[in-house]
Amino acid sequence: MIKPIVRIAPSPTGKLHIGTARTALFNYLFARKNKGKYLIRIEDTDAKRSTKNYEKDILNSLKWLGLEGDDEPTRQMERIEIYKKYAENLLKEKKAYYCFCSIEKLEEERRKQISKKQPPRYSGKCRNLSEKEIETYQKEDREPTIRLKIPEDRGTIAFNDLIRGEIKERASLIGDFVIIKSDGVPIFFFAGVIDDHLQKISHVIRGEDHISNTFSQILIYEALKWGKKMPEFAHLPMILNADRSKMSKRKGDFVSVSEFKKEGYLPKALVNFIALLGWHPRKEGKEGKELYRSEELISLFDIEEVGKSPAIFDKQKLDYINGYYLRKLSDDELKSLIYPEHLAEGWQDKDKIIEKAIILVKDRMKKLSDFSELADYFFEKPVYDQEILIFKKSDKSLSQKGLSAAILKLKEIDKKDWQRHEVIQKALEEVVKKEKLNNGDVFWPVRAALSGREASPSPVELLWALGKNESLKRLSGALELINK
RNA sequence: GGCCCUAUCGUCUAGCGGUCUAGGACGUCAGCUUCUCAAGCUGGAAACAGGGGUUCGAGUCCCCUUGGGGCUACCA
Numbered sequence: 306m307i308k309p310i311v312r313i314a315p316s317p318t319g320k321l322h323i324g325t326a327r328t329a330l331f332n333y334l335f336a337r338k339n340k341g342k343y344l345i346r347i348e349d350t351d352a353k354r355s356t357k358n359y360e361k362d363i364l365n366s367l368k369w370l371g372l373e374g375d376d377e378p379t380r381q382m383e384r385i386e387i388y389k390k391y392a393e394n395l396l397k398e399k400k401a402y403y404c405f406c407s408i409e410k411l412e413e414e415r416r417k418q419i420s421k422k423q424p425p426r427y428s429g430k431c432r433n434l435s436e437k438e439i440e441t442y443q444k445e446d447r448e449p450t451i452r453l454k455i456p457e458d459r460g461t462i463a464f465n466d467l468i469r470g471e472i473k474e475r476a477s478l479i480g481d482f483v484i485i486k487s488d489g490v491p492i493f494f495f496a497g498v499i500d501d502h503l504q505k506i507s508h509v510i511r512g513e514d515h516i517s518n519t520f521s522q523i524l525i526y527e528a529l530k531w532g533k534k535m536p537e538f539a540h541l542p543m544i545l546n547a548d549r550s551k552m553s554k555r556k557g558d559f560v561s562v563s564e565f566k567k568e569g570y571l572p573k574a575l576v577n578f579i580a581l582l583g584w585h586p587r588k589e590g591k592e593g594k595e596l597y598r599s600e601e602l603i604s605l606f607d608i609e610e611v612g613k614s615p616a617i618f619d620k621q622k623l624d625y626i627n628g629y630y631l632r633k634l635s636d637d638e639l640k641s642l643i644y645p646e647h648l649a650e651g652w653q654d655k656d657k658i659i660e661k662a663i664i665l666v667k668d669r670m671k672k673l674s675d676f677s678e679l680a681d682y683f684f685e686k687p688v689y690d691q692e693i694l695i696f697k698k699s700d701k702s703l704s705q706k707g708l709s710a711a712i713l714k715l716k717e718i719d720k721k722d723w724q725r726h727e728v729i730q731k732a733l734e735e736v737v738k739k740e741k742l743n744n745g746d747v748f749w750p751v752r753a754a755l756s757g758r759e760a761s762p763s764p765v766e767l768l769w770a771l772g773k774n775e776s777l778k779r780l781s782g783a784l785e786l787i788n789k
Numbered sequence: 790g791g792c793c794c795u796a797u798c799g800u801c802u803a804g805c806g807g808u809c810u811a812g813g814a815c816g817u818c819a820g821c822u823u824c825u826c827a828a829g830c831u832g833g834a835a836a837c838a839g840g841g842g843u844u845c846g847a848g849u850c851c852c853c854u855u856g857g858g859g860c861u862a863c864c865a
Binding site for chain 1: 804813815825827828829859863
């Protein structure tokens with residue numbers, strides 16, 4: 306394959322959507338795999354909804370995911386004159402025409418067609434306006450749109466989709482469509498054709514929602530006499546919500562990359578996960594976890610292996626992958642990601658408590674934001690009921706006995722030895738033996754006293770993390786509570 | 790409604806006519822470990838939407854039905 310040039314063309318009318326991120330990733334993977342080029346183009350021709358903030362979010366998010374473009378991003382609004390020039394040429398060649406129909410009129414026309422069960426399509430009313438009519442309309446200050454004239458004898462439009470094979474549609478189903486809006490701004494797929502051609506884009510890899518636009522775009526290529534030099538097309542399956550609807554923000558689900566970032570997902574986890582939505586490496590062995598780093602993704606990727614049917618976004622699998630990469634992080638790396646964004650207000654990193662907390666909580670985290678919930682008792686004294694101190698498989702008196710004996714024993718341990726797990730472990734074991742108790746009668750109440758929870762790391766680990774003073778303070782508090 | 794795309798476990802998918810008593814991953818269940826939870830390890834349950842063809846032979850090819858998705862704007 307000659308070196309391909311691909312592009313991701315987000316429109317800044319919202320934050321970077323996870324679906325757009327996936328399209329970007331596939332473009333990126335395709336370019337890297339084939340030693341080609343990957344570009345970013347901001348399609349900001351929707352003047353009403355586009356904002357600079359969204360553009361910033363999109364660019365930052367792409368960067369965060371490691372999907373920066375090989376050149377500086379281009380913006381369509383900065384290239385308006387170029388598109389206009391091409392539209393004017395089309396006008397001159399009578400392949401396009403001014404349309405003075407008002408939005409209201411068009412709306413009415415459409416309603417009528419629908420009520421008659423006809424496909425809504427532009428009637429072609431302004432198709433054969435005389436010079437004179439055009440002049441009078443212009444004098445009335447009516448701003449026209451420019452529409453492309455669909456050749457009547459075009460027959461069936463077909464193209465070969467890299468993922469789906471041949472796709473076709475009858476040209477007669479398409480009405481003369483607007484290429485330049487009345488404010489002089491091109492419609493995105495007109496600008497897109499020109500940009501793709503000028504940037505020598507070789508492969509257009511985009512979402513399935515653009516399949517029907519492709520037919521219109523082919524008509525534009527042909528009108529511009531670029532019909533022989535069209536790029537290859539590949540349409541990716543959609544990403545769906547759990548209820549099979551198009552993935553969008555609702556029910557508190559988040560869909561933008563920056564929200565996933567905020568929630569504490571790692572870029573490599575997100576990339577790993579979205580790569581597997583609609584694609585799976587064929588060559589990879591039958592066994593093994595589906596954990597791929599970016600480099601593996603590049604070497605494995607093949608556009609023809611992309612699936613055709615929509616994929617549901619399964620957050621549980623994302624959580625699994627994220628947890629895996631979180632565990633692979635070094636303690637220092639994890640700390641720099643958690644501190645200070647994911648600490649609750651007022652929490653301080655005193656006595657290196659956060660470092661110890663991280664070590665103990667690491668295996669239990671799915672995402673960075675889990676930390677505050679999992680580790681709160683390291684930073685503040687837990688509040689709990691007496692009940693929690695009693696070992697379920699035993700009773701209150703034995704738990705009391707175990708707890709008080711443990712306190713006495715632990716007091717004897719030297720502060721220096723407190724850092725050694727095996728010393729603390731042995732001490733607790735000795736208590737069990739000496740008092741003729743079960744492990745649970747000692748370990749459970751000590752652990753519960755320190756964490757205030759039914760589920761937590763082991764008592765030995767908690768003792769170590771909290772230190773002698775704080776541990777003993779919590780333990781004697783617990784003893785008071787259980788003696789009540 | 791019209792047009793286009795699509796259909797294997799709950800989910801993501803492997804399968805590109807015989808090797809499929811359908812494989813993997815997440816989830817789920819059970820067990821191991823164990824004071825609890827998590828992690829880890831071991832094992833189990835779980836799917837070819839339905840109906841017609843083609844063929845010696847169909848999850849794999851064709852058609853229909855049904856389901857799902859997309860598009861149907863002076864949004865992208």
